[in-house]
Amino acid sequence: MIWALAFALWITLAAGLYLALSRDVVRIVIGLGLLGSAVNLALLGSGRLEATQPAFIAVGAQALGTAANPVPQALVLTAIVIGLALMCFSLLLVVALVRRTVADDVRALRWAEPPADDPVQPPWSADESLTP
Structure with a gap:
């Protein structure tokens, strides 16, 4: 049983990491959810899966x-x-963002960066390429 849980943990972790490193906003959110599920599987595996007795102390x-x-x-x-x-x-926020900007690519959302004269955050440089 523990081997099946370990296999499921690594598959979920790999899929979540792959999706979280994507440029698509919806994939990023789903990937972060899968990473959270992988952590849940790791926590569940730490609680003795093989035991069948109830958790009562005599x-x-x-x-x-x-x-x-x-x-x-x-x-x-x-x-x-x-x-x-x-x-x-x-996901609700992402759907609203995609409807508002008509783009689901992370690099197409550069308009959300602070302006060049913002004293608090460094500006986005126009030298960065928007193409991969």
Whole structure:
């Protein structure tokens, strides 16, 4: 079971990293969601997947024993809920951005850079090529 989880973790991590390094805004958001899922799989794997006993400590015992650890499971459940809400909100923002700019390429969104006379942030130089 742990090998299947490790394989799923690495496949999810590789797919998320590949999509997050893309120039398409929607792919970037989906890639970041997949990276979050890979972290959830890693947390879930840390909680003893093979154990079938409930997580109850017997009277007078000091340790959990061979039961599954409920803390990683609770963390993953919470992270799934938060990650889903964040993914929905991010995709909504991306759809609004694509509708407003009619472009989904990251390099086509250079108009969002600060102006040249902005004292707080360095300006975008016109020397940068917009082509790959």
